[in-house]
Amino acid sequence: MFEHVVINIMQLAYVLLLAPLAKGVLNRMKERLQGKAGPSIFQSYYDLRKLFAKDEIVSEQSSWIFRAAPYVAFIAPLLVTLLIPVLTDYPLFMAFMADMVGAGFILALSGLFTALAAVDTANPYGAMGASRTRMVGFLVEPVFMMIFFAVSFTANSTIPYIVQQQWVSTPAAFFEPAHLLLVVAMLMIILAETGKIPVDNPSGDFELAMIDEAKNLEYSGRGAALMHWAGAMKLVVLLTVLLNVLLAPWGLASKVSIGAVLLAVPLIALKMLIALAVLAVIEVSFAKLRLFRIPEFLGAAFAVAAIAMIARVFLP
Template sequence: MKLLTLILETAVQFIFVILSAPLFAGIFARFKARVESRRGPSIFQPYYDIFKLLKKETLVPDGSSILFRYVPYVAFGVYCLIALIIPVLIPVPIIFTASADFLGGAILFSFAAFLKMAAAMDSGSNLAAMGVSRLASFNFLGEGALITVFIAVSLITGTDNPYTTNQYLVSNPSANITLVHVFATLAFFMIFLYETGKIPLESSGLQELGMIDESLNYEYSGRLLAVNKWSSYIKQYLLGSVLLNVFLFPWGLFSTSPYFLLDIPVMIGKWLLLIFIVMIIETTLAKVRLFKILDYLAVAFTFSILFLLLSEVMH
């Protein structure tokens, strides 16, 4: 019976992450359009885009290797694996949880990012190369801050298991309002905004001078582009759910069968709140120049270092 419940919990979490990730991206785009007094796309537009691209012909640049062709699938698989090892829906360990911890999850995120940059370079596109060079210069701070935050979390809770960390914060509410936790939350929230492209840039989107993440998909089309977009949605959901379930709102999730099914509406509610917060930030803050992202990430990295130092002192 326990094995059956474990399999069911694993299946529910995996399917929910894979299928709902585009929905939250669609909700954010819709809400943002409403705030800007535009009608905006349907909340299901990401699904329409994915299905449309899956039906289109896939073109591959001349001279590209198998790296360009297969990295989208490998990166998609990496994000799917992460969905099985961190508490993004079910607050208790599921199948594959023991295969990695917080640090392992951070390394998997970095590995997927590295593969996507390598594939973009393999395309031979000058614009893709320009975007990769920017990402490489930004990520040395972003990835460093992400790993530092996870190391510091393990020092506080005595474990780098994300599920144990969630349970520790739920059972110790006072730990959520300590200065250490505040620094951790600020650092991870800033990383989330950067990794999901929510920092308001003066030149963003498909304008060549503002390309960052978009440049990685510049030479992709058809099925490969659909997989890349889907991977980006899953990545956004994974990072946002860690932010919600470990740093901001660790409460409210059910771990017993069959009540864990209630975690689905709970997570939807949490995500709506996160979307509202991010939307306010993106639509009210002044847009920044591209080179200012390094300053932004330097602040996030500083918060993560302060978090690490404070956690060591308190420990």
């Protein structure tokens, strides 16, 4: 029991501390692919330290939602971390508190709070970005559900640890059409949920074109730091679901041992590095879609997931 608690804390620390580094590595990769020097991979840590050191300015007219939203957004990815296989392939003591659908609801709750907080400030750009993020979220949720239904046909469950053990149980299963199509669909919704190109431009500073970043316009100091940190953790959590549950659930610790978990960390970090490289290539290879083309992009993701489910049901 004690080792399970320690390993759970290690998983939380892994996501908490790796998230800013993952964001920094991704930004550096994109700059290098464009022929630029790029910032340090540790720049996200410097930015967080600077924001935490600054005073936080909150309007007297804002409600409790504006003050609570950064904490809800920060805690939500950590709660999901307790439900998914981050470092181990065996379930820990909170693994069965919710399934993949429940984890999606937790992330959706944080998105709802941040959208309400953006509207609460009465900043027209924040409300505009919030409405766009809700549109993207509304289109992403059916794709999530279709992916969950497809994996449940194989694993007979939507618990991440059970899916991880049943979904790609053999090397031959890796190349099955349903598996590859679901990985593509999941990658597409990760791009949408984390505000990456082609859905959104995370480095853009033009308010009228912002989607995900528009929710953070009114935050400063600690609130801004928590929002940026939460966004980085959300990216790591979604990539972890893609890598450790759907794509290649290998390299995880299989023994209830702190030493085995520590040995698994570099292997999992290597998988994360490869995934970040793929995201960097996608972001520098495509242009940002116009707003009315985003439903077409996510509609294509839904079609891919639906074909994957049909293939999983009817193909042996």
